[in-house]
Amino acid sequence: MEHMYQCSGRTNGLFTGLWNDFCLKEAGPTCRDAWFAKQEAIKHFQELELQQKRVNISKEEFVPTLHD
Numbered sequence: 001m002e003h004m005y006q007c008s009g010r011t012n013g014l015f016t017g018l019w020n021d022f023c024l025k026e027a028g029p030t031c032r033d034a035w036f037a038k039q040e041a042i043k044h045f046q047e048l049e050l051q052q053k054r055v056n057i058s059k060e061e062f063v064p065t066l067h068d
Helices: 002-008 018-057
Strands: none
Touching: 002 018
16 A cells, blocks of 8 residues: 555555555556457467468478378
8 A cells, every 4th residue: 555655656645545546557457458468469370370381281292101
């Protein structure tokens, strides 16, 4: 609580509404940005995986064996 009070810049001694301010001004934007960054990383990973599958399929040659 003391940390939130210091970060809020208050000097009136009131702790009322600190949690709400913290959620809206610090934790909320940070979590939102992290969520979007994770979504972008997932999308990028899926695109790379798809590209690798395309490359492997197009370059792979069929070699018949006794089991085919």
